[in-house]
Amino acid sequence: MFIVMIASECAPVAKVGGLGDVVFGLSRELEIRGNAVEIILPKYDCMRYDHIWGLQVTYQDLWVPWSGGQIHCTVYFGQVHGRKCFFIEPHSDENFFNRGGYYGFPDEHIRFAFFSKAALEFMCRAGKRPDIIHTHDWQTALVPVMLYEIYQHQGMGDCRVCHTLHNVKHQGVAGKDMLWLTGLGRPDHFCSSERMGDDFNPVNFTKGAIVFSNFITTVSPRHAWEVRHTEWGFGLGHTLYLHQSKFGGVLNGLDYDMWNPEIDPAIPSHYTAKTFAAKADNTRALRERQLLRDADKPLVAYVGRLDTQKGVHLIRHALFRSLEKGAQFVLLGSSPEQGINAHFWALKHDLNDNPDCHLEIGYDEDLAHLIYAGVDILVVPSLFEPCGLTQMIALRYGTVPVVRAVGGLADTVFDRDHSERPEAERNGFVFDHTDTEALESALDRAIDLKTDRPDEFRELAMRGMGCDYSWNKPGQDYLNIYEMIRHK
Ligand code: ADP
Numbered sequence: 001m002f003i004v005m006i007a008s009e010c011a012p013v014a015k016v017g018g019l020g021d022v023v024f025g026l027s028r029e030l031e032i033r034g035n036a037v038e039i040i041l042p043k044y045d046c047m048r049y050d051h052i053w054g055l056q057v058t059y060q061d062l063w064v065p066w067s068g069g070q071i072h073c074t075v076y077f078g079q080v081h082g083r084k085c086f087f088i089e090p091h092s093d094e095n096f097f098n099r100g101g102y103y104g105f106p107d108e109h110i111r112f113a114f115f116s117k118a119a120l121e122f123m124c125r126a127g128k129r130p131d132i133i134h135t136h137d138w139q140t141a142l143v144p145v146m147l148y149e150i151y152q153h154q155g156m157g158d159c160r161v162c163h164t165l166h167n168v169k170h171q172g173v174a175g176k177d178m179l180w181l182t183g184l185g186r187p188d189h190f191c192s193s194e195r196m197g198d199d200f201n202p203v204n205f206t207k208g209a210i211v212f213s214n215f216i217t218t219v220s221p222r223h224a225w226e227v228r229h230t231e232w233g234f235g236l237g238h239t240l241y242l243h244q245s246k247f248g249g250v251l252n253g254l255d256y257d258m259w260n261p262e263i264d265p266a267i268p269s270h271y272t273a274k275t276f277a278a279k280a281d282n283t284r285a286l287r288e289r290q291l292l293r294d295a296d297k298p299l300v301a302y303v304g305r306l307d308t309q310k311g312v313h314l315i316r317h318a319l320f321r322s323l324e325k326g327a328q329f330v331l332l333g334s335s336p337e338q339g340i341n342a343h344f345w346a347l348k349h350d351l352n353d354n355p356d357c358h359l360e361i362g363y364d365e366d367l368a369h370l371i372y373a374g375v376d377i378l379v380v381p382s383l384f385e386p387c388g389l390t391q392m393i394a395l396r397y398g399t400v401p402v403v404r405a406v407g408g409l410a411d412t413v414f415d416r417d418h419s420e421r422p423e424a425e426r427n428g429f430v431f432d433h434t435d436t437e438a439l440e441s442a443l444d445r446a447i448d449l450k451t452d453r454p455d456e457f458r459e460l461a462m463r464g465m466g467c468d469y470s471w472n473k474p475g476q477d478y479l480n481i482y483e484m485i486r487h488k
Contacts, residue, residue: 267373301371311404377401
């Protein structure tokens with residue numbers, strides 16, 4: 001099959017979170033299985049250009065219809081660790097992707113609507129006729145709408161679209177003007193509640209993707225249920241319910257080459273479950289780097305965005321509870337929200353002299369690898385979590401996850417003491433509620449096990465390393481979906 005991914009992120013060249021990991025990892029898996037995969041991305045000025053090989057212009061003059069006129073674009077091609085990537089660079093006064101950051105601008109919906117349109121225009125003009133177009137999150141959610149309404153009449157009628165909802169909280173909304181910008185027009189048609197109109201906005205991009213795609217996925221089976229039946233549908237539960245015959249949950253995989261303690265270039269000491277003792281060298285290296293005292297104490301960590309979604313009050317509580325229980329704590333994270341960032345900076349300042357904790361506020365890929373390899377316990381106390389990659393990375397690195405039983409966390413981590421699963425599948429500690437006592441009910445057990453029965457703790461950590469959360473199964477699941485919609 002010929003598959004084109006259209007996305008706003010692809011690791012490691014343009015990564016903000018799990019979306020980037022998924023676009024890269026899934027593409028790689030599909031290629032290994034003999035498919036042709038191409039990825040279309042915006043050409044951001046802030047990308048990691050050191051991860052692109054052979055970047056060159058491949059399509060000089062792409063004129064993208066926009067707002068009644070046209071915007072001139074140049075398309076580049078380059079390889080990102082073996083993946084074939086096209087980068088679209090618009091030349092207009094708006095400077096859509098030359099702003100020193102990926103997200104967080106007031107005209108966000110216009111930037112990515114334009115990118116979606118440009119990606120379709122590029123495929124159309126360059127004669128690309130993929131069997132499957134796979135779009136990701138709200139940024140590219142208008143692709144299925146424009147494909148169905150515009151581009152299928154321009155020779156792309158055989159392309160089918162699979163759209164993945166990575167985070168339904170962010171849906172992409174706009175006024176009717178969006179219909180004129182994109183050339184869709186016909187507000188009476190598109191703004192109706194059966195198409196893109198929601199309770200508050202004339203145009204909801206994600207709703208459009210749900211209605212117009214051939215198949216929609218979210219990133220774990222549990223979350224597929226949650227978005228239809230709980231508040232985590234963020235207003236789209238009913239629409240998903242109506243379209244549930246073409247909707248399903250496919251657990252994200254983890255790129256087992258990128259995340260592999262046996263060969264990871266970012267960690268000083270390589271190890272497997274068989275050579276587990278070597279993990280301790282990484283713990284030492286981490287303590288040294290983070291100026292933590294070298295002590296025989298359990299080491300707990302949080303790695304991830306500091307977003308309300310991630311349970312900020314529980315992250316904070318995990319830090320203090322760990323210290324109270326005689327453990328050490330490291331945190332690596334950042335937030336686009338001023339308030340949350342300021343809160344953690346203040347915390348960092350207050351705890352500056354504490355030799356048992358370190359807060360690193362920012363984004364640091366290499367440090368993340370060292371933390372996964374060096375710590376004993378990783379907390380993921382999310383309020384909601386479509387899939388979550390950090391708990392899967394932790395398992396891969398023999399680090400025991402302590403998670404809240406929600407979304408993909410509930411699909412991947414099973415409580416050592418209370419799960420209904422067979423003992424061989426139990427790989428961490430799980431709690432249900434969002435109060436601090438709930439977190440303690442799991443974190444305390446993890447810390448106590450590490451302190452009082454280290455052999456049993458090691459056994460649990462090694463069992464986690466044996467879980468298979470690679471792209472192997474999800475890769476096949478996606479191929480099955482592609483096959484199914486391809487013949488419709
Ligand atoms: P989300 O997509 O909601 O941010 P995921 O758990 O799906 O969360 O994916 C998070 C990914 O981003 C993981 O690969 C994690 O290691 C990485 N990550 C998040 N924050 C940071 C950070 N501050 N520094 C380095 N890596 C980070």
